[in-house]
Amino acid sequence: MDIEQIKNQKPKVKDGNGSKIGEVIEAGSAEFTAQCYKLDQAPPLGSLVKTQDKLGEIYGVVYNVETHSLEPGRRVVARGENMEAEEEIFAANPQLSRLLTTDFRVLVVGHVEGKSWHHYLPPKSASIHSFVYTCRLEEVRAFTQTLDFLSLIVNARIPVPVDEVAGACLRYASRAHRDPNAFLVKAGKELACMLSRDVNRLNSLLKRLK
């Protein structure tokens, strides 16, 4: 499928993908942080998201999700001792949804410039306040046709276990392909080439592809 065709497709409600979920609040060349519009509505770990500006689109993999107080000095306290369900806490304290925020951090794994996919870092970081969208299955499938972006994940220095992110990303991407197992086998071979000098790590990562 042509990139333009993919980009012009309207989001499918059935998939729940392709929707606007947040906004970039911190940006660097290799990663960015986005704030969710709705509490606890971050995309899953390892999922593919994108942001766009005049220069094109930047694709990234979600590697960390955090929900915390909007103000650094205010701690969240436990409130539900006498309640039966967690939802009751938010119903009884409606201000909580305005005082808490969910952020997710994204590892940049590629970009689109013109009509071409590039599975390496873009020349310019994401723009602050640019919108962040989930990717539709077709888009995920198209982006992961080649696995060149994997090295950006495997070699990333991030504050969460990087192999967990790589595993989550590949499991997530496999579901966009018509034959998930074939995709995972292909990914495993790619990893084997990359991690041939670190068999223990390779084995550990491959176990995460099941």
Next chain:
Amino acid sequence: MSLDLSKLIGQIVDLAASLKSKAGERQTKLDFALKTLKSLAADLNALKQKVEESKTTWLVPGLKENIDLGQTAPHCPDDFIVLASDGSHIDVDRHQSAHCFLINIGIAQLQYGRNPDAQLLNFPYLYFKDGEVAITSADGRQMPIEGQLLGIKRGIEECRWLAERIKELDVDLPLVALLDGSLILWRLAEQVYPDFVVRELLVDGFLKYLGQLEELNRRRRLAVASYISFPRSTEVVNLLRLAICPHLPVDCDRYCSGKFEGRECDVVGGLLDRDLFARLLAPGQRSALFSSRSSVVAKYYGANEVNFFYVRLDGEVARVEVPLWVAEDEKLVGLVHSAILDQCRRGLGYPVALSEAHEQAVVNFADREQFWELVNQILVEDGIFLENSAKSESKRARWI
């Protein structure tokens, strides 16, 4: 040089010892005060008459209900809204080159029940125009708005924003509008301000907006109240002083002029109203309603005459003030009472809406610094010559 705490330790130990030594005496006073209060309840009319006939130097409240009342709160509505406003300000700094001040109003609108929702908003406004930074009389006299007067101005803005916000509310649910602090602008009553200032701030300001709230009450179920945490007021204790006084009619100036101790009424001296009601009320109960007989209320407030009651919470006794039009509606008093208990329960002892309004409004030290830096930066960018005082520069540099 920071404060040398080692030089203070001995004095703090003395302070603790002094407080401890007074505890027994205080307990005796409190027992006597409660006994007196209960005995007064037997003949309320006689007490009312004594109040009317007396001339006291103490501020004594008017009686609306029996003095020993302990009223349990009605059921809180399932669906209701609490709207609170609070403010903070950055005062005029005469060491800065720009003459201006800032008021930041925080609003918390919390909806409970079937469709829970919250709106947390803030409205910062910079005052710098000639007509904004001073109050001018018809004959051209000017009173700059700064210091204490700015604090009063801020309170008025809190009330104005509350009224503005309620006008925009299209949800038809019972509504409790909360302000922080007293409805009585005591500082204006101190008679240090000329009449045109009092009129501008009180009559054409605070009372006008309270009047708007009363007007809004005719369209929807709305109660307005102000909340005072850990109150230091003594009006009900003063009522006991009056009841104890052996002179008839009571006339402080005539019988006790120049005496500050050893008077018969000093057997309850030093107690606060909250001490009384902490013992008299069960948790969750409110006291009787009283009306304020302060001179500023009598002279200016009219239909917004300030009434008040105390409510015993889990951690403290708070004072709640309501305008007359709320006090005269039993259901609105009940709504205020139950909503405040509910708010304190949700807010770990303090009304959560007021707490969130405060969080929206608060301007801390770092904010102030950044504000003045931004003002100076923009003035410089606009080519305006800055004239900062040497004192201001000295504090900033802190050289040795």
